[in-house]
Structures are given as structure tokens and as C-alpha cells.
Amino acid sequence: MRGLRPFLVLLVILIGLGAYLYVVESERTPGAADDRENVFTLEADGIDEITIRSESREQTTLRRSGDDWQVVEPVTAPADPGEVSGLTSSLASLQIQRVLDEDVADFAEYGLDDPRIEVRFRSNGQGRRLSIGGKTPPGSDVYARIDDESRVVLIASYLDSTFNRGTFDLRDKALVRVEREAVDSIDITAAGRTTQLVRTDGEWRLAAPLSAPADYGEVSGLVSRLMSAQMRSTEDTPGELRTYGLDRPAATVRAAGGESPVVLALGSASATDQTIVYATLEGRPDVFTVDASLLEALRRNPAEYRQKDLFDARxxxxxxxxxxxxxxxxxxxxxxxxxxxxxxxxxxxxxxxxxxxxxxxxxxxxxxxxxxxxxxxxxxxxxxxxxxxxxxxxxxxxxxxxxxxxxxxxxxxxxxxxxxxxxxxxxxxxxxxxxxxxxxxxxxx
Structure with missing residues (x-):
């Protein structure tokens, strides 16, 4: 009998799970996918403010400013265009997979008394809220609540990663936001020397420490390296610049093109991770880290940017x-x-x-x-x-x-x-x- 009791308990659990799958997951009428209700009736472009409280309880507010988005809380910084686009389009197209309960007595049963993730946003002056609780046993959906409605609905679980975003996830991590084709000068100070590259009529030249034609492939590689450079992390409470080796930077690069140049300073390596170095952008108070390979790239001998072809003619x-x-x-x-x-x-x-x-x-x-x-x-x-x-x-x-x-x-x-x-x-x-x-x-x- 001792072996029978655990078997019966397991059997009851399996029967319960099977019943759930039948009721919640399997009873879908033909064409249900086409008849699903949109959670919100709005356009992505109509959203102008979003506040996300992530699973880690980190709260971030983003606000539209003209054509751009900014992180305004807990820090002030440009927002990542791709992240914002993902959020707004997901909110606009979000669909109810199934209404689970029209009149819920206890939201705690679904993890919605204190939601795991909460998304509040404004669209055309109206405030809306999406609360996300636990996942269904199969894991294909998550429990959700819309505004202050009494019902609980199911939404696709893959959206969990879209809305569960922290401040660093949502901020723009690109260091150089200049159109590649607009870049017409790059100045590098590193290893005790200055390298200056200028582009005139589509041709790159080395202007300092000497004047000579520049190697297009080498300069193109440098521009690509700067365009693709990303923050690896940020310092929550930055101290004095000398703490990060930024009072006397190991390298400084100035990329000009368009309206205003971008000036990036790189300091010392992190004491806990030698693969990253501290950095800061001129005009911004924050200190962040970047891949140490960027510093090595900026330390290259200026002669490496010289044109290697002795003839331009072919x-x-x-x-x-x-x-x-x-x-x-x-x-x-x-x-x-x-x-x-x-x-x-x-x-x-x-x-x-x-x-x-x-x-x-x-x-x-x-x-x-x-x-x-x-x-x-x-x-x-x-x-x-x-x-x-x-x-x-x-x-x-x-x-x-x-x-x-x-x-x-x-x-x-x-x-x-x-x-x-x-x-x-x-x-x-x-x-x-x-x-x-x-x-x-x-x-x-």
C-alpha cells in the first residue's frame, strides 16, 4: 500500500493538469486566432509615454520628445529606438489569447495582486495599464489584467521578454549617433600622439601627424568600429573622474558629421573585468563601460591609416x-x-x-x-x-x-x-x- 499512495497522488495531479489543458488550451473554436480581441485599440505612433516596472522591481519611464524618445526616470538619457519601437508596436498589436475569468474574486491566484511586470502608458492623453502575472502551467501564455478590469486574460508568453525591461535595456547604448555617410572628420588622441583624418569630396586623407592619402579600407573599418560601439554597463552613482582614469583619458576620439560632433573619452580598465574600460561622452554626466578592444583600436599607429597603394591610377x-x-x-x-x-x-x-x-x-x-x-x-x-x-x-x-x-x-x-x-x-x-x-x-x- 505504501507504493500505491504516491502513485494515486501523481495520478490526481496528472488528471488535474490534463483537465486544465483541455479547458484552457484545447477548447478553441475554429477561426479563433482570427477573432482574437485586441487588448488596446490604439496606434503605436499615438503612444507618448511609457513606464515599466520590471520583474526585478526596477522602474523606468520613457517619454517622446518630438521624433525621439528619452529615458526620463531614473536617469536622463536617449532611449534605444529599437526597444521603444518594440514596446509601442507590441502594445498596439497585443491580442487576448483567451478570457480566463470574467469576474475574478482573488487576483493573487494569478499573481496579479502584485503584478510581476507592470506597463503603464499614455496614448492620446489617456492613461492605460497592462499588468502581467504568472505563467500558465504549460508556459505558452501568461495571466494579464487590463487597467482595473475585473477579468483575467491570457496573452502570449513570448511577450514577457518584450515588456520585462530594465533601465539599461531601454536606454540607447550606441556611443556615436551620427549618420555613417555624414562623418567627415575623426580626431584621435592616444598613446601620446594625435591622429587626424578628414574627408573631402569623398576622399579620406590623413591630416595629422602628417598629410598623406588615407587608406579607405582602414578608415572605413575605424568608422564602422565607432558606429557599432556600445555601452556594456553604466555606473549607477558615478564618482570623481579620476576614479575611472577619465581625468586624464587614455584615449579621446572626436567624430564630426552633421550638426554636432561626438566626443568620447576612454579611461582605465575595470578592476573586476579587464575586458571593459570606463568611458564618458562630452556633455553627459554619466560614466559607463565599453569593450576594451575599442581602446586598443584607438591606440593604433597613425601610419596604419596611410594609403598603402602607391598609385591611385588603374x-x-x-x-x-x-x-x-x-x-x-x-x-x-x-x-x-x-x-x-x-x-x-x-x-x-x-x-x-x-x-x-x-x-x-x-x-x-x-x-x-x-x-x-x-x-x-x-x-x-x-x-x-x-x-x-x-x-x-x-x-x-x-x-x-x-x-x-x-x-x-x-x-x-x-x-x-x-x-x-x-x-x-x-x-x-x-x-x-x-x-x-x-x-x-x-x-x-
Whole structure:
């Protein structure tokens, strides 16, 4: 008999659960999904204020300000657009899965005497409230109460995570709210040096510590890194800036574009988590943390942002190439002439030191070899200078002759170097690249 009693108790529980499933979950009339009642009759755009008390009893108030939303309690900060959109659209489209009880005597039975989550909001001047209690035994729905109604309804449980949001969840965690295409300057101060990047007519240039063309891929990567940077956490009661290493920041970055620049300062690492560092935004009182990798990105050597391509020209837009070697200049120009059938075609022709027909394939090979030259690194020793007479000088005209590249090449021991006429410093290049250019030159008459 001892073993029979637990079995009977379990059987009673299973019967009760089965009955519940039958009554609450299974008795749905055909087409019920289409006939479900909306909890609120309103438009998402009509909501202008929301207060959420989360399961952790943290209360947050958000308020619309023009086209934007702000967190106004317990802190003042921009709200996360995605979070706000999720809240307003969910409130506007929220549906009753089932009315469980029309006249409830004891809301405690459903966890609604002291709701687990409470959402209060204003729409077109009218205050509304959604109270969320416990979950149904199967977990597919949650008990809810609308305003001060006497009934209990069921709403989908997946909405639990939409409404159970704390202050940090709801605030905007993006550090740089500037349109990517609008960014036209970035200033970085870190590791005892300043890096300045500016964009003019769509082209990025390194403006400090030296003036030189910037590498589009490297700058684009930096912009993406800033655009995607997010807060990891916030300090509830920030102390003095020196507590966080922000009195003398390890790095400061200023991104400008549009109406007002964004200035971000990064300080020391957290004592409890070395993967995050403290940071603050100019004009805002709060202190927060960001991923430490952002600080490392801002500490990069300015030379890493320099354009590595020695030529802007490419084979398809080159109209003239000239090579000066051992005091003699050989030049080729792309000319338009008639083919044997009388049709116009473009051909390469030697124009210096004397006019002659040229092998177009060999000229193209020279252009490909030259324009493919990239810097492996840049010489940091200011005492190293380009020779007065390089091994050879290549000048390329492109974009219908409107633009010109002028690059010198030479060797020193086992190393090869090059320098652009319009950029300071010396680039260290692969000796194999110089060999390729030399072979292409020797192939020409």
C-alpha cells in the first residue's frame, strides 16, 4: 500500500493538469486566432509615454520628445529606438489569447495582486495599464489584467521578454549617433600622439601627424568600429573622474558629421573585468563601460591609416605612362585611331623619346605591375631620404589626364623603397614588386 499512495497522488495531479489543458488550451473554436480581441485599440505612433516596472522591481519611464524618445526616470538619457519601437508596436498589436475569468474574486491566484511586470502608458492623453502575472502551467501564455478590469486574460508568453525591461535595456547604448555617410572628420588622441583624418569630396586623407592619402579600407573599418560601439554597463552613482582614469583619458576620439560632433573619452580598465574600460561622452554626466578592444583600436599607429597603394591610377583609366631611367624618359600614350575596317579604337603608342608603334599588351603589363605596388610599411627614421636620382621614376596620367601619380623607386641593399611626390615619407615595398616592374620595363623597346 505504501507504493500505491504516491502513485494515486501523481495520478490526481496528472488528471488535474490534463483537465486544465483541455479547458484552457484545447477548447478553441475554429477561426479563433482570427477573432482574437485586441487588448488596446490604439496606434503605436499615438503612444507618448511609457513606464515599466520590471520583474526585478526596477522602474523606468520613457517619454517622446518630438521624433525621439528619452529615458526620463531614473536617469536622463536617449532611449534605444529599437526597444521603444518594440514596446509601442507590441502594445498596439497585443491580442487576448483567451478570457480566463470574467469576474475574478482573488487576483493573487494569478499573481496579479502584485503584478510581476507592470506597463503603464499614455496614448492620446489617456492613461492605460497592462499588468502581467504568472505563467500558465504549460508556459505558452501568461495571466494579464487590463487597467482595473475585473477579468483575467491570457496573452502570449513570448511577450514577457518584450515588456520585462530594465533601465539599461531601454536606454540607447550606441556611443556615436551620427549618420555613417555624414562623418567627415575623426580626431584621435592616444598613446601620446594625435591622429587626424578628414574627408573631402569623398576622399579620406590623413591630416595629422602628417598629410598623406588615407587608406579607405582602414578608415572605413575605424568608422564602422565607432558606429557599432556600445555601452556594456553604466555606473549607477558615478564618482570623481579620476576614479575611472577619465581625468586624464587614455584615449579621446572626436567624430564630426552633421550638426554636432561626438566626443568620447576612454579611461582605465575595470578592476573586476579587464575586458571593459570606463568611458564618458562630452556633455553627459554619466560614466559607463565599453569593450576594451575599442581602446586598443584607438591606440593604433597613425601610419596604419596611410594609403598603402602607391598609385591611385588603374590600368582601365590610365591615358599616359612615362618612365625615367638612367636619365632617359620613355613615354606611352593611349591614342584613338582607325582600325582596318575604319572603326575607332584605342591603342598605345610610344611618344618619347621618339614616336613609334607600341605593343599594347606589354604597356598594359607595365601599368599593372606599377599600379599594383603597395607599401609593406613606412620608414619611421626621418634621417632616411629618397635619393636625388632614383632607380626609376614612373609618372602616370589618368582620368582623362586630369590627375597624375608620380612615384620614385630605388633599392638599398636587399630592400626596396618608393615615395610619392604628393605624400611625405618613404614606403618600404617588396623587392619582388620592384623586380616585376623592372622586367616589364625591359620587355618594352
Amino acid at each position: 590600368a582601365f583609366n590610365t591615358s599616359r605612362i612615362e618612365v625615367t631611367r638612367a636619365g632617359e624618359t620613355t613615354a606611352f600614350e593611349k591614342t584613338r585611331m582607325k582600325d582596318p575596317e575604319g572603326k575607332d579604337e584605342e591603342r598605345w603608342r610610344q611618344v618619347a623619346p621618339a614616336e613609334a608603334d607600341a605593343d599594347g599588351g606589354k604597356v598594359d603589363s607595365l601599368i599593372f605591375a606599377a599600379t599594383g605596388t603597395r607599401a609593406d610599411s613606412f620608414v619611421t627614421d626621418a634621417r632616411q631620404k629618397a635619393p636625388a636620382t632614383p632607380e626609376f621614376l614612373i609618372v602616370i596620367k589618368f582620368d582623362d589626364g586630369k590627375r597624375e601619380d608620380r612615384v620614385s623607386f630605388w633599392r638599398s641593399g636587399n630592400e626596396a623603397f618608393a615615395s610619392r611626390a604628393d605624400a611625405p615619407g618613404i614606403a618600404r615595398i617588396s623587392p619582388a614588386t620592384l623586380d616585376d616592374i623592372t622586367r616589364a620595363l625591359e620587355e618594352l623597346p
